[in-house]
Amino acid sequence: DTGVSQDPRHKITKRGQNVTFRCDPISEHNRLYWYRQTLGQGPEFLTYFQNEAQLEKSRLLSDRFSAERPKGSFSTLEIQRTEQGDSAMYLCASSLMDRDYEQYFGPGTRLTVT
Amino acid sequence: DAKTTQPPSMDCAEGRAANLPCNHSTISGNEYVYWYRQIHSQGPQYIIHGLKNNETNEMASLIITEDRKSSTLILPHATLRDTAVYYCIVRVLFGNEKLTFGTGTRLTIIP
Numbered sequence: 121d122t123g124v125s126q127d128p129r130h131k132i133t134k135r136g137q138n139v140t141f142r143c144d145p146i147s148e149h150n151r152l153y154w155y156r157q158t159l160g161q162g163p164e165f166l167t168y169f170q171n172e173a174q175l176e177k178s179r180l181l182s183d184r185f186s187a188e189r190p191k192g193s194f195s196t197l198e199i200q201r202t203e204q205g206d207s208a209m210y211l212c213a214s215s216l217m218d219r220d221y222e223q224y225f226g227p228g229t230r231l232t233v234t
Numbered sequence: 235d236a237k238t239t240q241p242p243s244m245d246c247a248e249g250r251a252a253n254l255p256c257n258h259s260t261i262s263g264n265e266y267v268y269w270y271r272q273i274h275s276q277g278p279q280y281i282i283h284g285l286k287n288n289e290t291n292e293m294a295s296l297i298i299t300e301d302r303k304s305s306t307l308i309l310p311h312a313t314l315r316d317t318a319v320y321y322c323i324v325r326v327l328f329g330n331e332k333l334t335f336g337t338g339t340r341l342t343i344i345p
Contacts, residue, residue, distance in 0.1 A: 225277025
């Protein structure tokens with residue numbers, strides 16, 4: 121297994137458009153996390169899944185954001201009606217449930233909203 | 235909110251030991267100290283964690299003071315590939331699944 125992968129790596133979109141990102145975790149990992157990182161800051165937690173169940177959402181995750189993990193494998197993060205403030209790096213991570221402190225991160229998707 | 239305080243930046247000569255400090259004066263008895271690093275253009279990478287005893291693995295050593303209010307991550311022989319932002323995180327072992335990152339320490343290894 122080659123680790124966590126994310127697609128696309130870069131996305132430029134106009135304000136008001138919808139975007140969707142994909143994350144493929146390490147295959148045996150039952151937990152999957154989404155974080156957001158802006159320039160000069162550490163990653164901020166957005167939400168996480170255990171298998172297909174979304175168990176926690178940050179208050180940062182406004183109603184324009186939705187995440188799914190339909191079959192407990194890959195996950196998608198959709199942002200509707202993008203705003204310039206959504207410009208950031210979106211990071212996905214995965215882990216085993218009993219080692220959730222050891223999260224394996226993907227390379228991220230860099231979103232630029234113009 | 236992050237429960238740790240780290241210097242914003244540090245330099246270290248290549249081949250020397252890099253000692254990265256972290257203050258966590260409000261740490262609770264059941265909270266562990268975790269270290270991650272983030273190399274430029276990559277996602278964060280787990281390094282090591284500990285509760286109260288010193289820990290060592292193939293990447294680094296973690297020294298936690300007896301009162302557990304501070305810790306030091308040691309990279310014994312720093313290489314240019316160790317240039318990264320290093321994050322110190324305090325969290326319980328189980329039951330709080332997210333990682334709360336601060337702004338970390340930007341470590342630059344000087345050739």
